[in-house]
Amino acid sequence: MSALALKLRNVRKNFGSSSIINGLNLDVIKGERQAIIGPNGAGKSTLFNLISGFYQVSGGTIEMNGHNITNLATFRINRSGLSRSFQVTNIFPQMTVFENIRCGLLWSMGYKYSFWHLCNQVRHLNEKAEEILERIRMTQRRDLPAGLLAYAEQRALEIGITIAGDAEVILLDEPTAGMSMSETERAVELIRDVTENKTLLVVEHDMSVVFDLADRISVLVYGEIIATDLPEKIRQNQEVQEAYLGKETL
Amino acid sequence: MVEYLIFSVLNTLVLGMLLFMLSSGLTLIFSMMGVLNFAHASFYMLGAYFGYQITTVAGFWSALIISPLLVGILGAAVERYGLRTVHKYGHVAELLFTLGLFFIIEEGVNLIWGRNAMPNFIPASLDFPLFTLFNSEFSAFRAFMLLISVAIFIGLYLVLTRTRIGLIIQAALTHPEGVNALGHNVPAVFMMVFGGGSALAGLAGVIGGIFLITEPSMALTLGPIVFVVIVVGGMGSLTGAFVASLLLAGLQTFAVGLEYSLVDLLGIIGVTVNADGILRDIWRIQLSHIGPILPYLFMVLMLMFRPKGLLGKREN
Amino acid sequence: MKYLIRHLGIWAVAIALCAILPVIFSSDYAISLLSQMGIAIIFSLSYNMILGQGGMLSFGHAVYFGIGGFLAMHGINLIAGGTLPIPLELAPLIGGLGGLIVGILFGWLSTERSGTTFALISLGIGELIAASALLLPGFFGGEEGVSTDRMVENTITPFDFGQQIEVYYLIACWMLLCIVLMYLQTKTPLGRVANAVRDNPERAAFIGYNTRMVRTIQFALASFFSGIAGGLFAINYEIITAEMIGAIPSANVLMMTYIGGIGHFFGPIIGAVLVTFMQLTLSGFTHAWQLYFGLLFVSMILWAPTGLAGIIMNHEPAWKAGLMKKLIPSYTRATLAALVMFLGIMTLIEINYHLSLSIHPKDPMSLFGISFKAQSPAGWIIAIALIAVGFFFFKRGKNEVKNSWMDVHQAIKTGGK
Numbered sequence A: 001m002s003a004l005a006l007k008l009r010n011v012r013k014n015f016g017s018s019s020i021i022n023g024l025n026l027d028v029i030k031g032e033r034q035a036i037i038g039p040n041g042a043g044k045s046t047l048f049n050l051i052s053g054f055y056q057v058s059g060g061t062i063e064m065n066g067h068n069i070t071n072l073a074t075f076r077i078n079r080s081g082l083s084r085s086f087q088v089t090n091i092f093p094q095m096t097v098f099e100n101i102r103c104g105l106l107w108s109m110g111y112k113y114s115f116w117h118l119c120n121q122v123r124h125l126n127e128k129a130e131e132i133l134e135r136i137r138m139t140q141r142r143d144l145p146a147g148l149l150a151y152a153e154q155r156a157l158e159i160g161i162t163i164a165g166d167a168e169v170i171l172l173d174e175p176t177a178g179m180s181m182s183e184t185e186r187a188v189e190l191i192r193d194v195t196e197n198k199t200l201l202v203v204e205h206d207m208s209v210v211f212d213l214a215d216r217i218s219v220l221v222y223g224e225i226i227a228t229d230l231p232e233k234i235r236q237n238q239e240v241q242e243a244y245l246g247k248e249t250l
Numbered sequence B: 001m002v003e004y005l006i007f008s009v010l011n012t013l014v015l016g017m018l019l020f021m022l023s024s025g026l027t028l029i030f031s032m033m034g035v036l037n038f039a040h041a042s043f044y045m046l047g048a049y050f051g052y053q054i055t056t057v058a059g060f061w062s063a064l065i066i067s068p069l070l071v072g073i074l075g076a077a078v079e080r081y082g083l084r085t086v087h088k089y090g091h092v093a094e095l096l097f098t099l100g101l102f103f104i105i106e107e108g109v110n111l112i113w114g115r116n117a118m119p120n121f122i123p124a125s126l127d128f129p130l131f132t133l134f135n136s137e138f139s140a141f142r143a144f145m146l147l148i149s150v151a152i153f154i155g156l157y158l159v160l161t162r163t164r165i166g167l168i169i170q171a172a173l174t175h176p177e178g179v180n181a182l183g184h185n186v187p188a189v190f191m192m193v194f195g196g197g198s199a200l201a202g203l204a205g206v207i208g209g210i211f212l213i214t215e216p217s218m219a220l221t222l223g224p225i226v227f228v229v230i231v232v233g234g235m236g237s238l239t240g241a242f243v244a245s246l247l248l249a250g251l252q253t254f255a256v257g258l259e260y261s262l263v264d265l266l267g268i269i270g271v272t273v274n275a276d277g278i279l280r281d282i283w284r285i286q287l288s289h290i291g292p293i294l295p296y297l298f299m300v301l302m303l304m305f306r307p308k309g310l311l312g313k314r315e316n
Numbered sequence C: 001m002k003y004l005i006r007h008l009g010i011w012a013v014a015i016a017l018c019a020i021l022p023v024i025f026s027s028d029y030a031i032s033l034l035s036q037m038g039i040a041i042i043f044s045l046s047y048n049m050i051l052g053q054g055g056m057l058s059f060g061h062a063v064y065f066g067i068g069g070f071l072a073m074h075g076i077n078l079i080a081g082g083t084l085p086i087p088l089e090l091a092p093l094i095g096g097l098g099g100l101i102v103g104i105l106f107g108w109l110s111t112e113r114s115g116t117t118f119a120l121i122s123l124g125i126g127e128l129i130a131a132s133a134l135l136l137p138g139f140f141g142g143e144e145g146v147s148t149d150r151m152v153e154n155t156i157t158p159f160d161f162g163q164q165i166e167v168y169y170l171i172a173c174w175m176l177l178c179i180v181l182m183y184l185q186t187k188t189p190l191g192r193v194a195n196a197v198r199d200n201p202e203r204a205a206f207i208g209y210n211t212r213m214v215r216t217i218q219f220a221l222a223s224f225f226s227g228i229a230g231g232l233f234a235i236n237y238e239i240i241t242a243e244m245i246g247a248i249p250s251a252n253v254l255m256m257t258y259i260g261g262i263g264h265f266f267g268p269i270i271g272a273v274l275v276t277f278m279q280l281t282l283s284g285f286t287h288a289w290q291l292y293f294g295l296l297f298v299s300m301i302l303w304a305p306t307g308l309a310g311i312i313m314n315h316e317p318a319w320k321a322g323l324m325k326k327l328i329p330s331y332t333r334a335t336l337a338a339l340v341m342f343l344g345i346m347t348l349i350e351i352n353y354h355l356s357l358s359i360h361p362k363d364p365m366s367l368f369g370i371s372f373k374a375q376s377p378a379g380w381i382i383a384i385a386l387i388a389v390g391f392f393f394f395k396r397g398k399n400e401v402k403n404s405w406m407d408v409h410q411a412i413k414t415g416g417k
């Protein structure tokens, strides 16, 4: 049994009287890329919000690397090594692309609440930011306000911010949604590149992306994981076929 | 003691209902439009001054009707030509716009009526003691105030529960985004609510101006208190505003009568302290002097620990 | 290196300006005006650390100014008595530290949420402190306030602060220092993250930041500078009353910062200079200055929400392209029309003030050296005519401005390609 990056046990979430996540169990192995698929409204984003501390769970426990992170404040979960992107692009629109990335770096590089360093004077901070810009291929856009970027570029920038803090566990919520074929291809390549040696949990509707990227796939239906397995096995799984994949052409 | 209690309760009712007349409009505006209207108390002041002016020309009863109408029209105009313009710049700009309006109205009042308080005459038809209890009189004017406020309260309740516009307003209170989707003419509804709220403030001004005082600083004195009321009562809740109005009125009425200091209180339970040294001021504060700060203390604590307010349905 | 020279250049100019201004404008009046401007600049820049940088709309910033002022005042009295062994020049620091400590406390209590909740808490705290001021006469001095004599033994400069000019130079030094520090603060990790929290608190939490902590520290630092401004106020006036903590000065700093422009670092400086100037000069010759001030504020919100700094910065591209001269004619016409209109409004206001506030409304009043009876219809007619004419030409001018502005931008766009 390999070490688990994430371990969810019997997690529940209700909004008022409607129960969205019903006793969900999920294991994410350290270093793997796992995809979560499921129909619209199954609770995938809600699950991400629970793991990242954005919502409080109504019951159950969430562990990361053996530590209980259930209902911790978002920033604490982030500091202990988990980072995420959002389904709806979530960046700092008024800042430049470079500033966006640099902000993502500040905490993890130890600058925290410092008001005695000048950002521009800290060489390795800026070098690291440039390096990430290079990796997400945005060097040319460096000084543009992020809000003015094209949609696909904003998504790439968000991935850049997400990985900037050097978290071990990365959660991406539909990173390629709304992209064209070629943009999607580039995004997948980028994701593969930046999650090298990390643990990735990704929600995705595009099956080609899922099968391209994932080591394992979990299927989430009505707030429960009904199967977790290798991609080929999921493709053949009867229950999954019925619950979800039947509608898609695989 | 019984006398003190009865009269305090009566005065609480009178003041509380006055506060409610002011805060009900403000709550509606705040919850529906998200605008914390600093000029609301200014409309109250305008109501008082218009009331005074009309009374001198045409008598109190005309003033009671015309003044709120004028203020209401003014309020609607402010919404239509001012707030709607700044709306696109966001809530901060809207809020600051009303703050600027507050200053302009205060100075405008100075400009027209001068800096002194207006002579304060109770209409002759109401200027007699209604009843006398333990040698203290309860004036007919106070009773009349109470009557009007209760009438307004009932009227407001009927409008909100029985009319179409009332139902739209209620829907907007809890789900402001949803109303757009229903296809109602939202800007027109906003203008009506703003105008209506201002008219209520104007009415409160006509009677409050006589009951309390009509002077240029009356908006600054009452404005913060009304904010406290809507915060304590809670966003989107008229019942909350009602309860909070009475609560605050009670707080102010009762605290005035208590001439005890902390030292005295501790003395009652048998503790004597040396009321000198650095904390001298704190030991010697009289409860009656704490009255003015209690509302704000209440508001700050409420915002920190229960930002929904007493009966609020949602946070902003 | 070039960068350094360009930036040091600005500071050198600023220092030179501070040194020279009192030589050019050497009347007592001018120097006390300059001193007040210096204090207002620190105060309003510190306010913008909260509003512009941190996105928190505070209605109680004068609390920290006032507490700083009172603490410095007591500090100066201790210095004078010899109990406190620090020189007078450092007394503002007492105010700053006081502001800082109170700022940490109230900042933490009020910054869990931003937006309206924060605004209301700041209002509540402001009213709370202002109301308790009268309960604690030991510290706040009751109705009369606390006063001092700044001419103490213990100074590090050769000044004895008997003259206003000496006080001015002390204020100028503190002001320059504070401006530099506040400017640099915007470049620090905290300063950048404060922007991030302002724009998108949710995302900021996912890059590891406790948004409440960010806001609190930003708030506390702003309170520190605000306290320094309060300390300088104490030295400048030698008296401070509880009014200085109240809602009016809080609203005042908000308005002057907003008029200057909250989106640029230098905006509040412009606002502070302009508003202080207006307050002092206007209040000298008209009772209605608050009304003019209110009208200016509301017009800015309606038509120029980015403030004066925003207007200036909007013209940067045109300036760089050398196209300003194309804008100037239409601007001039519109401004002239606006002035005519304003003249009419002003005449009306002044006539009414004379009627309602002066002791002898029957006496003739004088405006721009012309004296006339407020009751005579001539004044009214002229005023209304001015407004009408001004309004007509202003409307036309506004369209002209719009057109020339679009022309210029077209030119910049095509020129760039």
Ligand SMILES: Nc1ncnc2c1ncn2[C@@H]1O[C@H](COP(=O)(O)OP(=O)(O)OP(=O)(O)O)[C@@H](O)[C@H]1O
Binding pocket: A015, A020, A038, A039, A040, A041, A042, A043, A044, A045, A046, A047, A087
């Ligand atoms: N804050 C909330 N309050 C109430 N209901 C919510 C909230 N967030 C999500 N829901 C509900 O929970 C259900 C699951 O939503 P969620 O966003 O998790 O779905 P999803 O699987 O991510 O769907 P999609 O594929 O469309 O992104 C939906 O029915 C949604 O309406």
Ligand SMILES: [Mg+2]
Binding pocket: A044, A045, A046, A087
């Ligand atoms: Mg989703």
